[in-house]
Amino acid sequence: MQSSTKWIQSFIYLTLITISLNLLHILLLSDRLIISHHKITLKKHPDLPLRFNSDGTFKILQVADMHYGTGLTRCRDVLSSEFDSCSDLNTTRFLKRMIEAEKPDFIAFTGDNIFGSSTNDAAESLFKAFGPAMDSGLPWAAVLGNHDQESTMTREELMSFISLMDYSLSQPNPLIQDPTDPTKQQIMTEIDGFGNYDLSVWGPPGYQSANQTVFNLFFLDSGDRAVVDGFRTYGWIKESQLNWLRGASKGHNQENHQSQEIPSLAFFHIPIPEIRSGPFREVFGEYREHVACSIVNSGVLKTLVSMGDVKAAFIGHDHLNDFCGNLNGVWFCYGGGFGYHGYGRAGWSRRGRVILAQLKKGKNEWLGVETIKTWKRLDDENLTKFDQQILWTSS
Template sequence: MEPRTAKWWHCLLYLFSIFSILFLFHTQIAHKLLLGHHKLHVKRSSPDLPLRFRSDGTFKILQVFVSLFLGFLVLNVLFNCFCKWVFDFEVVLLILNIEQVADMHYGTGVLTRCRDVLSSEFDYCSDLNTTRFLNRMIQHEKPDFIAFTGDNIFGTSTMDAAESLLRAFGPVTESGVPWAAVLGNHDQESTMTREDLMSFISLMDYSVSQTYPSVEDLSGAGKEHILRDIDGFGNYDLTIYGSAGSHLANTSVLNLYFLDSGDREVTQGAQTYGWIKESQLQWVRGVSNRYQV
């Protein structure tokens, strides 16, 4: 009887061990292997606004350029009223330090392998290389602002666009640095439309992105309204003011224009990339003229 009893105990211990392993795997590990395991939230943290130059006259931008054709960022330094820049014979110096990083094309993290690398590097290169690189750049450069200009995620490499956005922008949301983004032609190739993507991005921590631009109310009441009658999603402008306490504290010193250059278009029966439309140019002209008044 004793050998049979011992076998039963061994069986029970074996089953208990299996169930314990399955329980731990289900509660602690399995959910992390699935896309979408992060809890989504409405923006918890917002940057200190308005954006301003530092007291030493500098404003450092870490600029993530993904494609010259697919993302578009215009830096327009407004030199109107140059005399305002000279106060008591002291000239206000503006220094821009722009770092450029190309094509994140973020997918699912460790499961998305790099392209165009040596065969010996393939097994060790993934989206996590991009994450580590961006983290190092932020820590080393300590920028005041970060701009992502399209193809932030690679839609065909992910089944969950929101999850990929959270992973791709993770380093900047964790850093607390103000940032903004526009879309390329690959961002919307997954599970979200371009409008949904920009709305989601605008709600992420420390993001100052906008889905639609704000325009001044023509009634002259000083109010603004959302302009929806414009091509694309992610057209907006950001104003950078002089440093707090300076004579330029309430003056627009630098203006950043973000434009949606679209994804794909069909012209004369042939498919090609999108472009900046006339409605967007009219909006830019209107905003620029307003700053020059």
């Protein structure tokens, strides 16, 4: 009887200890010991490769200088009647409207995507700035401007992070064959900057060109700021980047196995010195402010002209310029200030640019790119479409 009583007491004692430990775990330790019940999410990828539509078109939305802050950061240079209700959310709303109105196939962000000094969390700002693009499920890519790195991430960290975001085709730098394993690729290290890469656009499905590149998009890091001979200046595209660009262009055209070159576009942030000095063959659009560029001329224009395949380059940086100017046969087009936290001019609407490439129609086949057109839209009540122009034709 005594033995039975001791066994019951021991059982009750052990039960109380077990219950106490479980309560302690639930009340004090669960947050640190239990693996989160949230679903692990992987990066969402767009349908690849990029390709022209069955109607022979490929449309790009260029977004320049969003200057996104925290999401609630106040607007700059708007009418006094708009100021109290204006924030980064106006930029978000504008981007959503542009996506809905134009239904682009691809979105190109050309730098100063976030305004680093206005946020203490670069990652959170990037998610908010690129949110509409990710929500749309459209493929998109970005380069950096001169303000993106002013928060909590370096330029290398920013491009790595952006490359991992949903539907992003951005790359920290070009991929090259791993010398130790031909079946693998690695990121090129012998190149200046972060965010140098290229994307190929294939022909429409169901046609002979469906399995080959018919259009190229080059992305380049134009840097942020530098000191040259004691003078503070803006960044520039370096020779190592131009060497890569020449090689990539030559490689694409050799792969084409056709007599005609593959037309290409380039995207970067800071204008080249010739945009300041000219002379332009033609100018189309608003030239409202002094061109802010580097004092270093690294030969970008000379390189693009000698390559011959880049028909137009799309830039940002100077928010009050939205013109396209032709230099030696290459068009340089500003996106115009898109973001409300970036500087502007009160009463001068924020704006975005659209680029449309159209293939030439053969008897039973889509042929190469025939025309490249562009236009802009204002963030007004009607998303006013204006300044439509043809940048290039194959003929």
